[in-house]
Structures are given as structure tokens and as C-alpha cells.
Amino acid sequence: MSATVDAPAILKKNYLTALKEAIDEEMLRNPDMICQGEDIGLLGGAFGVTDGLQAKYGNKRVVDMPISEAAIIGSAVGMALNGKTVMAEMQFIDFISCGFDQIVNMMATYHYRTAGEVNMPVVVRGPAGAYGGGALYHSQMNEAWFCNSPGLKVVCPSTPYDAKGLLKASLRDGNPVIFFEIKELYRRRELEEELPSEDYIVPLGKAAIRREGTDVTFVSYGQNVYHCLAAADELAKQGVHAEVIDIRTLVPLDEETIYNSIAKTNRVIVVNEAPMTCGFAGEIVARITTNAFDLLDAPPVRITRLDTPVPWVKPLELYVLPSVEKLVNAALQTVRY
Amino acid sequence: MSNKSATATAEKAEPDQQPVVSRPSDLLTKEERFEMWMQLYLARYFDVRLIKEKKRGRLRGTLYSSHNQEAIIVGSLFGLKPTDWISPIHRDMPAFFMKDIRSGWENNDRIGMSVEEVCAQVWGKVDSPGRARDNWSHIGSRSKRIIHSTSMLAGTIPVAAGVAYADRLNGGDSVVITYNGEGSTAQGIFHEAINYAAVHKLPVVTIVENNQWAYGTPVELECPTPDVADRAKGFGIPGLVADGQDVFDVYDKVMQAVNHARSGSGPSIVECKTFRAYGHGDHDDDRAARYRPEDEVVQGRGRDPIAVCRQRLLELGDIGSDFAEKWVAEGKSASEATNEDFPEKVVEYLNKGIDFAVASALPPAEEGGMWVFYEGGSK
Known part of the structure; x- marks a missing residue:
């Protein structure tokens, strides 16, 4: 199926639509599936992820x-x-507590x-993540609680x-899944892409290499993947070629893809939005130092939120979060180690 | 909304029914009443034996006695359909093997656990339904329709509501009975869950075993209303109060709530007033003697459910005076009671369970690392 000149804009889907399609298709496929949450029916969800589903089912x-x-x-x-x-x-993943x-x-x-x-075939999903001025209770990434x-x-x-593929896989997995959606990506235009018309899943526990490189490996997930990609663009201008790995699932974690990358680059920076202490970046670094120590030419680095809540107004928020600038600086230091 | 429907139900019920005379227990046969009495002995004997076994150092873990609260277990279970669900907690250990026991004490096909399985759990053996992975009452069985209990007390009420919701969606007519102490009615989840069940008119009957003490805290520090059942008012659902020492009154009130639930009218709270005979757990017996006034304990244990039931059977002429002195278990603590205080059938029944548990093996050590994740894929 090749895209025609007339049609491509229609076929491209954003992140939110992809989620809605996943739920809709699974509801259709599995008559024993139920959706529940606050305002998901009449309203169609605070963000519209379940828009139209109550009328249909x-x-x-x-x-x-x-x-x-x-x-x-x-x-x-x-x-x-x-x-x-x-x-x-969960209307916001912050409320999951x-x-x-x-x-x-x-x-x-x-x-x-x-x-x-x-x-327990239950998926608890909800919008997560900062960078949108959501302040303390509409910005959290509390994934580490559940990894523990x-x-x-x-x-x-x-x-x-x-x-779409991961949500469908989660709904078929048979285990309880905590599914972190990045609300800042819900309607981001530049991410819109054509989705397969046939049924597909993305298996849990398989990372994706978003960009290949030889000098340093960024390991991340969610919104920070895009900060890593932007940092890689910046670094390339300075002759540093970064590889970017999107782990996609934290539990189970695809360690092999991470170690294979480090075997090539010998340097690693792990990035997450959550605070540093006991965050998932720390877990990844711990596994790397235990299982891939001999591959490293420099100490593994964590770039995370400061150990603070997420503050509201922009200068405060950006101050505490990972940024492209912080990633570029960390990468340059690491390659010079 | 719910006020409206309650009125509608009442209006509908009155005209075409006979004068309201009959309580559900009035329809019990003599044989059924006698069976309930025997079940009270069975529940008591289970408790007595476990306390003895624990004192002899044969059991691990903490023992939460159901002594003096057996009428709640027997009276609430007796009228259920085999396919109904129950959700017992730590003080309801006999409920696990007394569910659907009306289908025959020796009937292996009944929808309830066998006494062997429950004893294996108490002894921490591999033949426990949960393979001894969590302690004491923390077992359950999907196929036997017993919700797995945890230490979160009222935390299983939303689970019960979810079970009920799914059953209704499937076109079933099951009722789910949850058991709680008066203390757990102070938990937030108690209110969230019953609110949800009331909004959706789910067939959930919440039994509150008000034994006056939540561990070391008296009921007046857990609940501000005169009756714990008054909490029902906030949800617009029936709140019934039963004499927890009288198996027939418990039966009446629970059946009233069960019929209400099964007919689609929604959940109820049934408070059964009783008194905790011992400490919170066996580790607490000595301390409980200090935080609870002695006269309160004497009074609280003064109406033994076995004796209350016997008196009723004598009054009804179900049994003759020759039974008045037979099997005098009432009022006796575990150390005072002997096998002669119980019907032979009861002693034999439990002995089989205990023999089975003692002979059962410990689970293999490596099972400690198993079953974290389900591997099978789903629908």
C-alpha cells in the first residue's frame, strides 16, 4: 500500500488517536473487555482518548x-x-496514588x-509527564513506584x-500493566504517522533504536526520547555520534539492546523525567555496571529531574527537568572522560 | 434515585403479599435448624483445636480466633446459593470450608473448600489452595467462588463489587457477601467501594462483624454513629442490625439483604453485634486482658451462640431436654473444652482435616520465586 498524493494527511494518526484505536479495536475483538474511569463515557475522557466508545459499546x-x-x-x-x-x-497518572x-x-x-x-488482565493507563506547565499534580512520572x-x-x-501496538499488547498480556501515556505527545503534529490498517502489536520487553551512533548511547523512554534525539542532532554538529535507545517497556526491560549498544559506544547516559533518587534510570545504570562493566570507558551518567516536585511556571519547571542542553553537556563530558 | 427505587420496592411488595409475618428463619425445617446448630459446633471446634495446636507449637503464624462469632459465619452462609461468592477475612477462617457445606459435609463437589484444604493452609503446607504463599486466612478460590483475602481488610470490598458487576454483565444472579470488622468501616476504601456498589445497584452484602474491638481500639473510636449500620444511610441503602449471637437473627437479616441484592435492588450493610472472645490475635491475648475491662469481657462472652441456638431448639421442641446437657461447649475457653463437649461427627470431621494437613509436605523452596508473572497470554 503506497500513499497517494491525495490521501496521506488523512491516513496519518497522532498518538492520542492511536490509543483510541487500540482501545476501540480491543473492545470490538474481546466482548469480555470493560473500560472504566472518570468522565470516560459521556464526555469521552478528559483528553478524549475514549471519545465515542460509550455510544458504540x-x-x-x-x-x-x-x-x-x-x-x-x-x-x-x-x-x-x-x-x-x-x-x-486514571484521569491523570498523578491520581494513581x-x-x-x-x-x-x-x-x-x-x-x-x-x-x-x-x-489479572488489567491495564491502568493515564496521561503522564511534565514540560506542559501542569504543576505538581498534573506532571508526574511515578513509574518507579510500580517498577518496585x-x-x-x-x-x-x-x-x-x-x-497503539503496546496498548494492544498490554490488553492481551494477562498481567496487570501500568501504562504511562505522555500527554504532551498526544496531539504533537510532527509525530503523526501512518498506522498499519491490519491488526498489530508491539511486544512488551523490546526496546527500539531510534537513532544509530558510535560514540555515546542515550537510554530513555517517553518524552525524553525526543530530548535525546535533539541532543544527538546537536552533538552531530560537533562530531559526536550518539545512539538513542527507547526502552518502551520498563518492566520487562530489554537489557540486551542496551548492552549491544554500549558494546559499540562504550559510553552511556540514562535519562528520565522522574527524580533521580531511586528512579528507573538508577536501576538501568545499576544493571549496566553489573552486567556490562567491561564495556564501559566512562562512568555511566544519569540525567533526571532534580529531587524536587515539578513546579508550575516555565522557568521553574525547565530548571528541574532534563533538557537538551543538559544532555549535550553530559555527552560532551562523557566522551572526553 | 435510590430513595425512589426503595419506595417503589416497598409499594410493590405490600399489596400482593401475605401479611408480613414470616421471617426467613420461620421457613427453616427442624432438620435445617439442627444442622445450623451442628455447624456452630463445627466452627467452634475448629477454633478450639487450632488454639490447642498452636499452644503445642505445631502452627506457625498468628491465630485470629472466631470464638463467640460463629453465629455470624453460620447464619450468613446458610441461605446462600452454592454459586454465590463470599469474601471472608481473618476472623472468619471456618467460612472457607463452611461455604456451601449444606450440600453435604462430605460432598467433594460442593462450591466451597474442603476442611482438608483449609487445614493445609493453616499448617502452611503445599496442599493449601494458595500453596502456603500467604498466611492464615489469605486464601481464596475462583472456582469455589471465594475471594482471596488480604490484610487490607475493606480492600476486598471493591473486588467483591467488581466480581458482582462482571456477574451481572454475564447475566448471572449471584450475590457477593463480604465480611468486615467494625474497624475496617473507617477505611476510605470501605466508603468508595460501597458508594460504587450503591450507584450501580450491585448485589453486594457487606457484613460488619461488630465485635467492639478493632485490635486495641474500641468501636466508639472507629465509628461516630450509634450503630455501625447507620453508615448505610449515606449511601441510600438498607442498614440492618442483627444479634450476632443468634444464628437465626443473623440468618434473617442476611437473607433479607441477600434477597434485596438478588432482586436487583442493590447492596446492603448488615451489622452483626457480637464480642471478640480473645485478643486480636493469639499474640495479643495477654495484652487484651489489660486494655479491655474484665466485666466487659465477661458480659460480652455471656451469650454464647451455641447456647443461644440450643435454647431456641428446645423452645421450638426440635430437641428434647436430653440435649440440654449434651455437648456443653459454651462458655468454655479452648483450654477448658474437651472433645466430649462436641458432637462426635464434628470431632471426626476436623480430625480428618488435621491429619491431612500434618501429612502434607511443605512447598518446594523454589516456589518462592514462581508465579510473579502470568506467562499464558490472555483473550
Whole structure:
């Protein structure tokens, strides 16, 4: 199928549309699937990810829930126990903390504590991430909490193609998945791309190499992938060729792709939006130093948010977050080590 | 909304029904009432034996006695359909093997756990339904329709609501019974879950075993209303109060709530007033004697559910006076009670369970690392 001159603009989809298609197609494919969340039915979701789904599938399968994150997740656990697949939306991923107990103590442990009798096909998804002036409670990346809770898979797509493919894979996985969507990418025009018309998934646990390079490896996920790519452009002008790896899923983590890259570049910078202390970048660096120490010519570097909340107004927000400038400087120091 | 429908139900119910005389328990047969009495002995004997076994150092973990609260377990389970779901907590250990026990104590096809399985769990053995991965009451079974309990107390109520929602979506008519202490009604999730269940009129019956003490905290520091059941008012659902020492009153109130739920009218709260016989757990027995006034304990244990039931059976003429002195387990603590205080059938039944548990193996060590993730893929 080659794009014609007349049609391409119509076929290109943004990140948000890709997510909506994933949910719609899975609802159609799996009559035992239910969607629930705050304002997802009548309104179609605060951002419109579920727009039109209640009209299509009815208010029993696309459920407007009370403002009760713990009940949204806890009832999803019960539905899964009784044979359903559930997509549970958090209006902002920041609010997931209100349902934390149900995730880490009830859902994440279910398969383990029942010795495999019960599995939990539940995807808890929601808009995440900073750089949009969302301030303390509409900007979080709290993925590390869930990476530290055995039994959960953790996913964070950065492109429309991945958003759709990873969400479909998550909804079919059979394990509870915490799915971090980057709201700043929802409608970003330059990311729009043609999506396959046929059914496809992107398997969990497989990283993507977004740019090849020989001198330093950036490892990241979500929005910071684009900061890494921009930094790589900058660095190329100075003769430094950076490779950019998008891990796409944190749990399970594709370590092999990371080590293969470091075998080539011998230098690594790991980037995430979350605070540094006990963040996922630290986990990646720990694994690299344990498993790929001999490949390194310089100490691994973490570029993360400062150990602060995400402040509101732009100068404050940008001050605490990873930036292209911070990445370029770190890369130059690393290659000169 | 819910006020409207409650009115509608009442209006509909009155005209075409016979005068409201009959309580659900009035329809029980003599044999059924006797069976409930036997089940009270079974629940009590389970507790007595476990306390003895623990004192002899044979059990690991903490023991949460259901002594003096057996009428709640028996009375609430007795009228359920085999296909109904239950969600017990730590003090309801006998409920796991007494679910659907009406289908026959020895019936292996009943939709409830066997006493062997439950004993294997208590002993921490591989034949436990959860292969001894979590302790005490933290078992469950999808196929037996028992929601797996955790330490999060009211944290299983939303799970129960989700089970009910899925059942309704499938066109089922199951009811889900959850068990809670009065203390866990102070948890946020208790309110979120019942609010959700009430909004969707889900068939969830929340039993509150108000035994007056949440670990070391008295009920008046957990709940500000005169009855814990008053919490139902905020959700526009029925809040019933039962005498937790009287198995027939528990049966009546729970069946009222179950019928309400099964007919599509939504959830209820049934508070069963009782008293915790011992400490919170066996580790707490000595300290409980200090934080609870002795006269309160004596009074709280003064109406043993076994004796209350016997009295009723005598009054009804179900049993003769020859039963008045037979099996006098009431009022006796575990150390005072002997096998002669219990029907032989009960002792034999439990012995089989314990023998099975003792003979069962520990799980292989490497199972500690297994089943973190499901490997099978889904629909």
C-alpha cells in the first residue's frame, strides 16, 4: 500500500488517536473487555482518548466511575477475577496514588499469592509527564513506584505506532500493566504517522533504536526520547555520534539492546523525567555496571529531574527537568572522560 | 434515585403479599435448624483445636480466633446459593470450608473448600489452595467462588463489587457477601467501594462483624454513629442490625439483604453485634486482658451462640431436654473444652482435616520465586 498524493494527511494518526484505536479495536475483538474511569463515557475522557466508545459499546462496558480511584482499580481486580479484561483510566497518572493500595497489594500480588490460579488482565493507563506547565499534580512520572512492585508490567510509549501496538499488547498480556501515556505527545503534529490498517502489536520487553551512533548511547523512554534525539542532532554538529535507545517497556526491560549498544559506544547516559533518587534510570545504570562493566570507558551518567516536585511556571519547571542542553553537556563530558 | 427505587420496592411488595409475618428463619425445617446448630459446633471446634495446636507449637503464624462469632459465619452462609461468592477475612477462617457445606459435609463437589484444604493452609503446607504463599486466612478460590483475602481488610470490598458487576454483565444472579470488622468501616476504601456498589445497584452484602474491638481500639473510636449500620444511610441503602449471637437473627437479616441484592435492588450493610472472645490475635491475648475491662469481657462472652441456638431448639421442641446437657461447649475457653463437649461427627470431621494437613509436605523452596508473572497470554 503506497500513499497517494491525495490521501496521506488523512491516513496519518497522532498518538492520542492511536490509543483510541487500540482501545476501540480491543473492545470490538474481546466482548469480555470493560473500560472504566472518570468522565470516560459521556464526555469521552478528559483528553478524549475514549471519545465515542460509550455510544458504540454502551454504558455497561464503558463506565463513568465516581471519583474513586481505589474503587476503579479494586473493582477492575474483581472483574478480572470473574473473567473480564479491564482498561482502567486514571484521569491523570498523578491520581494513581489514590488507588495505590489496590494496585500494589491487591492486583500486583494476585497471581503470586494464588500460585497462578488467578491472573489479572488489567491495564491502568493515564496521561503522564511534565514540560506542559501542569504543576505538581498534573506532571508526574511515578513509574518507579510500580517498577518496585513485583507482578506489574510498566510501559511507556513515545510514538503513535508504539502507543497503539503496546496498548494492544498490554490488553492481551494477562498481567496487570501500568501504562504511562505522555500527554504532551498526544496531539504533537510532527509525530503523526501512518498506522498499519491490519491488526498489530508491539511486544512488551523490546526496546527500539531510534537513532544509530558510535560514540555515546542515550537510554530513555517517553518524552525524553525526543530530548535525546535533539541532543544527538546537536552533538552531530560537533562530531559526536550518539545512539538513542527507547526502552518502551520498563518492566520487562530489554537489557540486551542496551548492552549491544554500549558494546559499540562504550559510553552511556540514562535519562528520565522522574527524580533521580531511586528512579528507573538508577536501576538501568545499576544493571549496566553489573552486567556490562567491561564495556564501559566512562562512568555511566544519569540525567533526571532534580529531587524536587515539578513546579508550575516555565522557568521553574525547565530548571528541574532534563533538557537538551543538559544532555549535550553530559555527552560532551562523557566522551572526553 | 435510590430513595425512589426503595419506595417503589416497598409499594410493590405490600399489596400482593401475605401479611408480613414470616421471617426467613420461620421457613427453616427442624432438620435445617439442627444442622445450623451442628455447624456452630463445627466452627467452634475448629477454633478450639487450632488454639490447642498452636499452644503445642505445631502452627506457625498468628491465630485470629472466631470464638463467640460463629453465629455470624453460620447464619450468613446458610441461605446462600452454592454459586454465590463470599469474601471472608481473618476472623472468619471456618467460612472457607463452611461455604456451601449444606450440600453435604462430605460432598467433594460442593462450591466451597474442603476442611482438608483449609487445614493445609493453616499448617502452611503445599496442599493449601494458595500453596502456603500467604498466611492464615489469605486464601481464596475462583472456582469455589471465594475471594482471596488480604490484610487490607475493606480492600476486598471493591473486588467483591467488581466480581458482582462482571456477574451481572454475564447475566448471572449471584450475590457477593463480604465480611468486615467494625474497624475496617473507617477505611476510605470501605466508603468508595460501597458508594460504587450503591450507584450501580450491585448485589453486594457487606457484613460488619461488630465485635467492639478493632485490635486495641474500641468501636466508639472507629465509628461516630450509634450503630455501625447507620453508615448505610449515606449511601441510600438498607442498614440492618442483627444479634450476632443468634444464628437465626443473623440468618434473617442476611437473607433479607441477600434477597434485596438478588432482586436487583442493590447492596446492603448488615451489622452483626457480637464480642471478640480473645485478643486480636493469639499474640495479643495477654495484652487484651489489660486494655479491655474484665466485666466487659465477661458480659460480652455471656451469650454464647451455641447456647443461644440450643435454647431456641428446645423452645421450638426440635430437641428434647436430653440435649440440654449434651455437648456443653459454651462458655468454655479452648483450654477448658474437651472433645466430649462436641458432637462426635464434628470431632471426626476436623480430625480428618488435621491429619491431612500434618501429612502434607511443605512447598518446594523454589516456589518462592514462581508465579510473579502470568506467562499464558490472555483473550
